[in-house]
Amino acid sequence: MLDHTYESWKTRAAGLNFRHQAFIDGKFVDAASGKTFDSINPATGAVLAQIAECDAEDVDRAVAAGRAAFEDGRWSRMAPGDRKTVLLKLADLIRANLEEMALLDSLDMGKLVTDAVTIDAPGSAHFFQWYAEAIDKVYDEVAPTGPGDLALVSRVPLGVVGAVTPWNFPLDMATWKAAAALAAGNSVVLKPAEQSPLSALRLAELAAEAGVPDGVFNVVPGFGVTAGKALGLHMDVDCLAFTGSTAVGKMFMQYSGQSNLKPVWPETGGKSPNLIFADCEDLEAAADMAAFGIFFNQGEVCSANSRLYVERAIKDDFVEKLIKRAEATQPGDPLDPASKMGAIVDETQTQGIMRFVEDGKQTANLVTGGERVNVDGKGCFVQPTIFDDVTQDNPLARDEIFGPVLSVIPFDSENEAVAMANDSIYGLAASVWTDNLSRACRVSDRLMAGTVSVNTVDALSAQTPFGGMKQSGFGRDLSLHSLEKYTALKTTWIKYKA
Numbered sequence: 413m414l415d416h417t418y419e420s421w422k423t424r425a426a427g428l429n430f431r432h433q434a435f436i437d438g439k440f441v442d443a444a445s446g447k448t449f450d451s452i453n454p455a456t457g458a459v460l461a462q463i464a465e466c467d468a469e470d471v472d473r474a475v476a477a478g479r480a481a482f483e484d485g486r487w488s489r490m491a492p493g494d495r496k497t498v499l500l501k502l503a504d505l506i507r508a509n510l511e512e513m514a515l516l517d518s519l520d521m522g523k524l525v526t527d528a529v530t531i532d533a534p535g536s537a538h539f540f541q542w543y544a545e546a547i548d549k550v551y552d553e554v555a556p557t558g559p560g561d562l563a564l565v566s567r568v569p570l571g572v573v574g575a576v577t578p579w580n581f582p583l584d585m586a587t588w589k590a591a592a593a594l595a596a597g598n599s600v601v602l603k604p605a606e607q608s609p610l611s612a613l614r615l616a617e618l619a620a621e622a623g624v625p626d627g628v629f630n631v632v633p634g635f636g637v638t639a640g641k642a643l644g645l646h647m648d649v650d651c652l653a654f655t656g657s658t659a660v661g662k663m664f665m666q667y668s669g670q671s672n673l674k675p676v677w678p679e680t681g682g683k684s685p686n687l688i689f690a691d692c693e694d695l696e697a698a699a700d701m702a703a704f705g706i707f708f709n710q711g712e713v714c715s716a717n718s719r720l721y722v723e724r725a726i727k728d729d730f731v732e733k734l735i736k737r738a739e740a741t742q743p744g745d746p747l748d749p750a751s752k753m754g755a756i757v758d759e760t761q762t763q764g765i766m767r768f769v770e771d772g773k774q775t776a777n778l779v780t781g782g783e784r785v786n787v788d789g790k791g792c793f794v795q796p797t798i799f800d801d802v803t804q805d806n807p808l809a810r811d812e813i814f815g816p817v818l819s820v821i822p823f824d825s826e827n828e829a830v831a832m833a834n835d836s837i838y839g840l841a842a843s844v845w846t847d848n849l850s851r852a853c854r855v856s857d858r859l860m861a862g863t864v865s866v867n868t869v870d871a872l873s874a875q876t877p878f879g880g881m882k883q884s885g886f887g888r889d890l891s892l893h894s895l896e897k898y899t900a901l902k903t904t905w906i907k908y909k910a
C-alpha cells in the first residue's frame with residue numbers, strides 16, 4: 413500500500429495532472445464554445461483547473477457518439493462475458509489509481525481523503541466489479557405459451573442513457589449509474605455536478621484504457637441549466653438517471669414530458685429519521701452511529717440521519733453522549749489523516765447551511781457547534797452542530813439541510829415516534845435502535861423508507877437496492893434491480909410447426 417501520511421497526500425496533490433476537457437467519442441475535447449469554468453477546492457479557495465463548460469451543442473455531440481456506438485453494436489452487441497472482462501479491467505484500473513481517484517474527490521468537494529481512499533474509491537471499483545460479474549449470469553425467460561409458439565421475454569439495453577449526478581459522492585454516484593447502465597449494454601452520457609467533475613473525467617479515461625469502446629462512455633461537464641437540461645430535453649436520449657435534489661428531479665420529469673417521454677429515474681433528497689428507544693441495550697454504539705449518521709461526509713449525505721427521535725426517558729443522557737462525539741469531530745484539512753470532518757462543498761452550500769443554523773438559534777436549543785470556522789485561515793467549514801428540543805414543524809426538522817446539523821426531538825411512545833418519523837415529504841432511509849425484536853420488526857414495517865436499518869445506520873451494499881419513497885424519488889440504484897432501469901422488456905414471439 414502507498415504511503416497515506418499528511419505529507420505524502422500533500423505532495424501527491426501538488427503533482428496531480430487534472431483532466432479538464434470533456435470526454436466525447438473516446439477523446440478529450442474542449443467545449444464547442446471554448447468556454448471553461450473554475451473547479452475550486454473548498455478547503456482553500458484555490459482554483460484547481462479550468463473545466464470545459466459543455467452546453468447543448470456538446471451534449472448533442474456526445475449523444476450522437478453514444479448513438480453511433482449503440483447502433484453499430486461495438487458494445488451493445490458484445491457478448492455479456494466480454495463486457496464483463498472489460499469492466500473487470502476498469503475495476504482493476506480504479507484500484508491501481510486509488511490514491512489519485514480519492515484525491516480528486518477530496519480536492520474537488522472537500523471530503524476527507526482518508527474516507528475517499530477507504531470508502532469512495534474502493535467502492536467505485538467494487539461496484540464496477542459487481543456489475544461486471546453479474547451481467548453474464550442474468551437469464552431471460554421463455555413464456556409458458558404452449559406448442560407452436562415460442563415466446564422469449566428478454567431484457568434489452570435501451571440505447572443512450574443520460575446520467576446527471578450530484579457532488580456529494582462524485583465518483584460513486586457516477587459509478588452507481590454508469591456501472592449498471594454500461595454492464596447492460598447501453599451507451600452513457602454523464603454530466604457530473606459542476607462542483608466536482610474531476611473524478612468522472614479521469615474515470616472516463618480509465619474506462620477507455622480498460623477497453624470500453626469509443627463513444628460508449630462520454631462525460632460532459634457543465635452547469636445544470638445548460639448541459640443538464642439539454643440532456644433531459646434531448647430527443648435521442650432513451651433514459652435519464654438522475655441523483656440530486658427533489659426540486660431538480662421534478663424538472664427532469666417535466667423535461668421528459670416536453671421531449672420524448674424518456675423514462676426518468678430520480679434519486680432525490682432525504683431527511684432520514686433515526687429512532688432511539690430506551691430498550692436499546694448498547695446506547696454507546698447507538699450514539700457512535702447517530703453521530704456518524706449525521707457528521708460523516710460533513711452531513712452531505714442524501715440518507716443522513718438528520719432527525720433524531722429519542723425516547724424522553726433517555727433523551728438528556730443521550731444528547732450528552734452526542735455532544736462529546738460532536739466535539740471530537742471538528743473539521744480540519746481534508747488531506748490531514750488526523751482531521752475528523754472535511755470542508756463543505758462550496759460557499760453557496762456553506763451559506764445555506766448557516767442560514768438554517770442562525771434561524772435555528774432563535775427557534776430551538778443549540779447544544780453544540782453552530783459556527784462557521786476557518787482551517788488555516790480559509791475555506792468552507794462548519795462545526796458539527798446539534799439542536800435539542802426541536803419541534804416537528806421547525807424547518808430544522810422538515811427541510812434537507814445537507815450539512816452537519818442534527819435535530820433532536822423527544823418522543824413518549826412508539827406510535828408517536830413512528831408518526832413523527834413518517835411525517836415528512838421524504839422517505840429515503842430510516843434507522844431504529846431497540847433490543848426488542850418485535851418492536852424492531854413492527855417499527856421497521858411501519859416506516860415509509862426505501863431502507864430501514866435496525867441497530868445500525870445507512871446500511872448499504874452492492875447486493876441491496878438503494879432508493880426512496882415519496883419525494884425521495886423512485887427507481888433503485890445498486891443490486892440487480894438497478895438493471896431494470898437500464899433495460900426494456902422485449903417479447904419475441906416465434907411461430908413454429910408443432
Ligand code: NAD
Binds near residue numbers: 585655663
Ligand atoms: P442538484 O439537484 O442541485 O444537482 C444535481 C445535478 O443536477 C447536478 O449535476 C446539477 O448540475 C444538475 N442540475 C441542477 N439544476 C438543473 C436543471 N435545472 N436542469 C438540469 N440539471 C440540473 O443537487 P446537488 O446539490 O448536486 O446534490 C445534493 C442533492 O442530491 C441533495 O438533495 C441530496 O439528497 C441528493 N442526493 C440524493 C441521493 C439519492 O440516492 N437519493 C444521493 C446523493 C445525493
